[in-house]
Amino acid sequence: MKDSAVAPPVQLIDCSNEARLLSDRACSTIRHDILSCVIEPAATLTEASLMTRYGIGKATCRVALQRLAQEGFLRAVPRQGYVVRPITLKDVEEVFALRLQLEPLSARLAAGKADIELLRRLERACRNDDASLGINNRIGIFMDANAAFHMAVAESSGNSRLVKMLGGLLNEMARLVALGFGVQKTKPEIRHDHTKMIDALESGNGRRAEQIAYRHVATFRDMTMEKVMASLRDTHAGTPIVPLRGTR
Template sequence: MKDPAAPTVELIDCSNEAKLLSERACSAIRQDILSCVIEPAATLTESALTARYGIGKATCRVALQRLAQEGFVRIVPRQGYVVTPITLKDVEEVFALRLELEPLSARLAAGKADIDLLNRLERACRNDDTSLGIGSRIGIFMDANAAFHMAIAECSGNGRLVRMLGGLLNDMARLVSLGFGVQNTKPEIRHDHTAMISALASGDGKRAEQIAHRHVATFRDMTMEKVMASLRDTHAGAPIVPLRGAR
């Protein structure tokens, strides 16, 4: 019979613990890649990562394999891992899809959006605490901006559109971090969000669609310019060849 005063011994499932550790390591490395703390085209080694993140070799290896599956790194035989470069083609592809999806999202959401929520998110986009570093300020902007656009998409009533746009906005994070972060400046979107909110509140789907298209096109041109400058400055990516229609 067990002594009720005896201490309880917890049995730890080592396989679950190992999985949790690798997921945490993967999340930490992924976030540093997305924010360009780890630059595009950087070479990664297990020894450097284990020291940087305080993890074991097995945990590091599992995390890197997961990041390779997700497309964040590439495995280079006998050399290690290389962070997937950013190219101007990445910028073009992301914005080509946003130009199709976001005007549709805005039109479908007209008259159905949570206007109070959008106003709060728009104010968060404009918040610029100069006591923070540029990387943190860009991160705050990107989180609020993504939440703003996703809030509109979620009112569209189209679940597939929501999922696709969510993926594109995640892809945007690394583009913006490279373009604006390296150039030491924060994206500025002052008028399009308020105009969008007004159109959505009035139920004017056509106007909301037009504003969304203009907004994405403007941000595309800003991002393309900054990414081109950053690729030249850091040489982090493929050879720079301006794409047709880029400014």
């Protein structure tokens, strides 16, 4: 009597896991386009338009939009869709007010503990200005390297809550810079602050690193505010200057 053939094991597909991966990917892509201002501030988004634009299904799109609304990037409007949160001067002020508190602390705590070679590599990346690339690509490369530099300092501080808070602020910074510098077609310049900070961190001089970090953020705040104000004027139709509540 012949042995019966043994059937191969049945491969079960975890549909819930696949759906989650699709929605995660869609959410990440749409978030990136919002942060880089590919999707303009104050734009109205519908499920139908995003499904066509990104080639995603209705369920995937709906989950991504709900998540981005929870994260504060979008606001749901009944019977219309979602509106991308506009950029305001208040946003610039609030982001930099927090950075001026957190980054000097981060630098002081990181003194003598930071990965100096990593910081030097990231500093060189910030200065990479390939003229063959378009201005938006050059700004994007700078912002990625700059954010990585500041996050590397924060991670060396040993304070995980500080790292999380600063990471969120730098994400918001990406949108401010994309609007301010992207519309004005100019790349941010950081002069020599990163180099001086690296020297202070390497020597373990926490007070010096703290001072440099404060000056660096304050200078970049003034530069960004100027560019954002100019861009808000130039793109006034889509990105209004929103006054503080209670003012006209």
